[in-house]
Amino acid sequence: MAASASASLRHHLLLLRRPRFPLGPSPTFRTSYLPRRHQRLFASAPSSSTVENGEPSSPVEPSEGASVVDVNPPRGTRDFAPEDMRLRTWLFDQFREVSRVMAFEEVDFPVLESEALFIRKAGEEITQQLYNFQDKGGRRVVLRPEITPSLARLVIKQGKSVSLPLKWFTIGQCWRYERMTRGRRREHYQWNMDIFGMPKVRAESELLQAIILLFERLGITSSDVGIRVSSRKVLQAVLNMYSVPEHLFTEVCVIVDKLGKLTREEIEKELITIGLSSEAVQGIIEVLSLKSLPKLEEVLGSDVEAVADLKKMFSFAEQYGYADWICFDASVVRGLAYYTGIVFEVAFDRDGKLRAICGGGRYDRLLSTFGSEDIPACGFGFGDAVIVELLKEKGLLPDLSRQIDDIVFPLDEELEGPASSVASSLRRQGRSVDLVEDKRLKWVFKHAERINAGRLILVGKSEWERGMVRVKILSTREEFEVKAGELQ
């Protein structure tokens, strides 16, 4: 796309266009009182066609001493112009439709949460990149990095008033703060589905069906994405075999999750540093390389929960009809501290690099960390960015152009009143009506094409005197007169 060229052209135009102060009756909007640090000229435009701001801004002092505000959103965040918003709405509608057929209820939470909900010591990336700060009342707060703790909080608050299981979903924005952000996002939207109160792997199997139903709706096939499934109980069993102290479990999980990002040597070193024997480390690395369930059973024995859980899930997958989509891969551990059982991740392969679309798992002991009784739970988070990349790559994005039923256009100024009543009546009937004025007819026709208008309704003097308006069907170029009162 030539978006980057046009963006810099726009940038150039903006620089040429001198900041202008209101000359009229009101000096209200003088901005010279802005602190100097806000006096930033338009930062360099983003390099993609979207309105994302991941580029370093280059503050320039305006030449006339005028205060000029950065027109980009804060670094690492996005605006959604109409075409971006149509795409987002379409995607969220898919999330909602799948959640509906799965009989999940929608919930929502403030994007600002208490920091305490997210304080965990296991060294997870997510807690090291908190977008946290102190509010004016001295409270530690955070733009939430994930939604699961808020869900757990609400489940506890609802207490005995709800009947289990709960099946909840939510779509919300999540934040992170990295100092070094070279084009990386600081926010994304996430679709979460969570089940509270179902201890069996039925729950995980339901979550996987939801994810696969979504892909099916989007036209994505099992050869486009891989869903890799394992269980933290696999790692737990290995640690038990080597008598590794239980309090190291979470840290081990967080470390081995970095396999693929760090080298095997670095992982081994980290595991030794927290106190594991080199035998244990080798044992872990070996088991994590397994990709066959019978082989896992051979290594761990058939009486460990991990094996039973996974076998049950794969048997369910046959019955649901999605066995093609999933595979066992012991290297899946996930980077969140609180997972306790089944874990899974969905990714697509881009030039040999896996790009994560979705991840989830069972977290049966999260609620007790908040001081409540535990309730078995599992869930997943599904981001809004990588899926769109995949859909683009596969040419699966639908046509999301604008669509308007009618344009109403008065042919001269004295017909503005009648045009109001024509537009008003059509809108009351539920038709979308763009009321256009002060333009040439040529512009109106072009506009009609741009917004895919169905009809053009011309309010002209001679017709109106006879109580009529002129209707033009834009697809067929058919034209006729209709009584204004009978227009539908």
Place this chain on the structure above:
Amino acid sequence: MAASASASLRHHLLLLRRPRFPLGPSPTFRTSYLPRRHQRLFASAPSSSTVENGEPSSPVEPSEGASVVDVNPPRGTRDFAPEDMRLRTWLFDQFREVSRVMAFEEVDFPVLESEALFIRKAGEEITQQLYNFQDKGGRRVVLRPEITPSLARLVIKQGKSVSLPLKWFTIGQCWRYERMTRGRRREHYQWNMDIFGMPKVRAESELLQAIILLFERLGITSSDVGIRVSSRKVLQAVLNMYSVPEHLFTEVCVIVDKLGKLTREEIEKELITIGLSSEAVQGIIEVLSLKSLPKLEEVLGSDVEAVADLKKMFSFAEQYGYADWICFDASVVRGLAYYTGIVFEVAFDRDGKLRAICGGGRYDRLLSTFGSEDIPACGFGFGDAVIVELLKEKGLLPDLSRQIDDIVFPLDEELEGPASSVASSLRRQGRSVDLVEDKRLKWVFKHAERINAGRLILVGKSEWERGMVRVKILSTREEFEVKAGELQ
């Protein structure tokens, strides 16, 4: 509602229930590492049936030294449990449907913005209550208090690439920070509709139609709410009459907007303090009391823009068919610094006190304060809270209970597999299916009632052996067998 009693009962139960640590294989979730300031027991539950947190919390140290997280959202913010979310979704759908018939396009912005966008010196309440802070990179940022500046920012960024007029809407959360919040909210959602590039009052007239179409959809009549309309040009004309310096205009607007909150004497004092003569003050107060357009014309003369604009709007109102809904009231000024022309507010009368639902106006000179060329613009913000109060009071809230098509229930454990395939097939057909297990049949029937299920589909052993399932239509109690493969 007895919600407050049940809330405190729940609070009591939570206190009785001792915090329990995971005893199992993983001490992962020990929370004693939480800083002491986070060790807060469940704060007192909110007093309303909603899950809003506007009450002061009362931290109690847990008896066993366990760390317990506050289950309420941050003070002044709300969770949306399923029933609250259904209401919100329904309301937002109304906003979206009206925006659609008005041919507006949806846009969105980050909830976090640069503080510079909101720095204005006129003493507005909104800028005095900014939820602002410094991010880790030293940038001044803010949880946006309103959305208009973000809209303006995006219009500037889009530059010449878009054709005017732009008709945009957005629904987003806005924030404020007050130190003294006695039950006052720190966030609310706002529906904004804005038009850029239409200099005439046609734009304002379109906005009013949108608001009135919404009320009509909701069942609210012109006797329930009042839409009061004026123009800042009225005040401008009065200031011109008394030769008040132009740079005082905005401050005067912000001060006289407090009429009703402050006494007349306090307003007069403030106006004198910023430098107005007592004649000018008397002149302002007199004109602001006018509620008749002919009278205004008498006082200001017919050649001032204020009068022409207002007359045109009231004439349009006749043609649109909403003249009943609006009235002229010179005391409407609005508290935002940037308004330049028509201003309006929508309120309902509750025990003699006006509760604002919506406010808006024309802001033709906002863009130049950001260093761009001005584009004529107007818009409104419509909150999510007061409208719901009004709907409740009028009994206009729709039935928003849960609605599920089918419950699938395997009658014993070995039928869990078949139940998966039954549920899966129905979901693929677009039906919402709750797959229930490990419950007694009695519970299932109760549950079916609670979620308004249409059918109960029982997967039993003898039927399944014949390839059949048992279907019960819950409204009619009708019961029959269907071939599993033919279930629709």
